[in-house]
Amino acid sequence: MAEPAGMGLSFFSPEVDTLGVDELDAVMTLERSAGPYCWSKADWKSSLEQDLCYKLVADNELLAVAAFSVVCDEVSLLNIAVPAACQGxxxxxxxxxxxxxxFAAQHLKHCFLEVRRSNTAALALYKKLGFASIGERKNYYPVAGGREDALVLLCQLQRKEQ
Ligand SMILES: CC(C)(COP(=O)(O)OP(=O)(O)OC[C@H]1O[C@@H](n2cnc3c(N)ncnc32)[C@H](O)[C@@H]1OP(=O)(O)O)[C@@H](O)C(=O)NCCC(=O)NCCS
Known part of the structure; x- marks a missing residue:
């Protein structure tokens, strides 16, 4: 189960593993509890079948999921979500x-992503991990009553010295 609120990750060791299509329903449940903008079941099924999807798990409980696609030496973060009760x-x-x-250890060079301009939690996460804004896509995402811009972020991947 998720660690009690306030206990740091240093006292708690969740593991990263690949996420399979057999976990589609659990992923849908997690993402619906994470925030207002969710992928459809078809989106997740397609990504679980074709992309690189990973989970953070402890005692069989999904704590976070992420989907990436790889082309040549570039990886794109397509989605990442944490249940609302486990955020922060x-x-x-x-x-x-x-x-x-x-990905860096596999000689991939860059990680790109797109994020809603209004998604302050995700933007703070990405900036903390070394992503920087390299552009924007105007009116990219639907939002209640209109559209909102996407920011395009890039992180240069660096291999750790062996
Ligand atoms: C974005 C999201 C994945 C972050 O997950 P999380 O596990 O809560 O993030 P972390 O606890 O690792 O926090 C990382 C950093 O993000 C920032 N952050 C996290 N939640 C935040 C919030 N609500 N407000 C502002 N900053 C926040 C902080 O800078 C934090 O670093 P710090 O704790 O060292 O200060 C989560 O909020 C989520 O699932 N949101 C809904 C789905 C979504 O928007 N996905 C991104 C699509 S592009």
Missing amino acids: RGYASHLLQHCLAA
């Missing part, structure tokens, strides 16, 4: 840092 405990940071280090 470092789970997204833990999962994303682990995945970025693994």
